[in-house]
């Protein structure tokens with residue numbers, strides 16, 4: 001069966017950021033869930049510059065190879081999960097930059113959120129990004145994973161040490177994402 005392609009975006013670009021560990025765990029959850037073909041894209045490795053296209057992205061007239069490559073990757077994806085930290089009660093700038101580069105490639109596709117941070121588990125950042133993704137006609141999935149006190153959720157090797165609550169929330173997110181992906185893929 002042709003499973004939808006799920007792009008898991010690691011939003012942190014910080015040296016030593018914990019985002020990759022959370023994303024590894026979520027990628028495994030998505031594989032086990034069995035309704036997606038997941039693929040992780042790390043914004044630190046993607047290394048986009050600050051948005052430098054002369055034309056509005058809705059026109060799709062990209063002048064830089066890095067934009068065309070990013071466009072191809074996003075266009076080929078059916079659904080997204082943002083693995084995102086909370087910085088100063090908001091989402092981090094590299095994630096907004098990566099979103100702003102493109103337009104139609106995001107439209108009519110669902111996006112789920114795996115957020116992390118201190119006491120609020122990144123939920124303030126998620127609430128802040130919802131109007132942004134809605135502007136691009138993405139569908140934000142309500143059921144989300146929040147990881148409060150993220151440093152306590154890592155083992156001695158820096159790997160995610162999920163609780164039953166994290167595992168359950170990931171399954172619920174993936175269930176919701178699968179329902180929206182199927183609905184939005186209708187012709």
Ligand SMILES: Cc1cc2nc3c(=O)[nH]c(=O)nc-3n(C[C@H](O)[C@H](O)[C@H](O)COP(=O)(O)O)c2cc1C
Pocket residue numbers: 012013014016017018019020085086087088089090116117118119120121122150
């Ligand atoms: C610039 C900056 C701002 C932060 N602001 C918040 C915040 O507002 N709320 C919060 O819960 N954690 C905040 N933190 C702590 C982060 O949640 C924590 O450092 C986390 O590991 C960051 O994700 P990363 O390691 O993947 O970059 C902040 C961290 C940084 C570096």
